[in-house]
Amino acid sequence: MKPKYVIAGNWKLNKGPSETSVFVRDLSDQLTHEVKNSIDIIVAPPFTSLPFAKASGIYIGAQDVHWEDKGAFTGEVSAPMLKELGVQYCIVGHSERRLYFNETDRMINLKTCTLMRNGIKPIVCVGERLEERKAGLMNNVVRFQLSAALFDVEIKRPDDLVIAYEPVWAIGTGDVATPQQAEDMHEVIRQYLEKHFGINTGSEVRILYGGSVNTDNIAGLIEKDEINGALIGGVSLDLAKFISIIKTVTEKER
Numbered sequence: 111m112k113p114k115y116v117i118a119g120n121w122k123l124n125k126g127p128s129e130t131s132v133f134v135r136d137l138s139d140q141l142t143h144e145v146k147n148s149i150d151i152i153v154a155p156p157f158t159s160l161p162f163a164k165a166s167g168i169y170i171g172a173q174d175v176h177w178e179d180k181g182a183f184t185g186e187v188s189a190p191m192l193k194e195l196g197v198q199y200c201i202v203g204h205s206e207r208r209l210y211f212n213e214t215d216r217m218i219n220l221k222t223c224t225l226m227r228n229g230i231k232p233i234v235c236v237g238e239r240l241e242e243r244k245a246g247l248m249n250n251v252v253r254f255q256l257s258a259a260l261f262d263v264e265i266k267r268p269d270d271l272v273i274a275y276e277p278v279w280a281i282g283t284g285d286v287a288t289p290q291q292a293e294d295m296h297e298v299i300r301q302y303l304e305k306h307f308g309i310n311t312g313s314e315v316r317i318l319y320g321g322s323v324n325t326d327n328i329a330g331l332i333e334k335d336e337i338n339g340a341l342i343g344g345v346s347l348d349l350a351k352f353i354s355i356i357k358t359v360t361e362k363e364r
């Protein structure tokens with residue numbers, strides 16, 4: 111069965127509570143039930159805006175989580191806390207967290223495990239840096255990141271886990287991967303998932319592309335068989351553009 115498309119907005123450090131509530135209300139109002147039912151739409155605002163992100167037909171995503179449920183970890187937020195707020199998805203291992211907050215593969219694995227234990231779907235980000243691509247190492251880099259992030263992970267249902275292929279050189283740069291470059295990497299990820307989680311599960315885990323997705327390039331990307339949606343940063347902050355991307359993907363679904 112072809113998995114349901116996902117369009118997820120990663121808002122990063124943007125939009126406080128009031129902007130968030132207006133955005134999600136307008137987003138939900140401007141989409142028909144048919145559109146909202148046909149694909150999974152996620153917005154991932156900052157922690158303090160999460161309680162204000164509830165709107166019919168829109169899933170709430172967090173951008174990070176701590177791996178412990180509670181304890182002496184100043185400044186952190188746990189999976190049970192997110193769950194209590196109604197969070198259904200959580201981004202883990204985003205390249206900005208790896209780069210600016212020294213997040214390691216081990217931490218990403220612990221976070222993935224705690225999310226799955228608590229019934230929140232991790233969106234695990236993987237992707238190579240430009241120098242790794244230039245050296246032809248991208249397949250190995252991504253396979254290594256997957257093996258580390260998914261160590262000891264059990265997938266009960268394929269839609270309990272989402273992978274986002276986000277080449278670091280494409281994030282926030284305007285340098286989108288070509289549909290074929292993205293598809294090639296999604297095939298590497300698909301093969302990894304099928305090998306380690308079995309063909310039935312591995313073939314249905316959603317794999318998103320992320321990195322400078324916009325209203326002009328989404329149609330070409332979504333044409334590719336292994337691209338099951340997109341994780342969108344900058345452009346997801348603009349309601350009209352986010353809706354336009356959702357509609358392009360919904361057309362493909364029909």
Ligand code: PEP
Pocket residue numbers: 120276280281282283284320321322323341342343344345
């Ligand atoms: C991201 O941060 O996950 C991302 C894909 O950003 P952008 O769309 O702005 O490149």
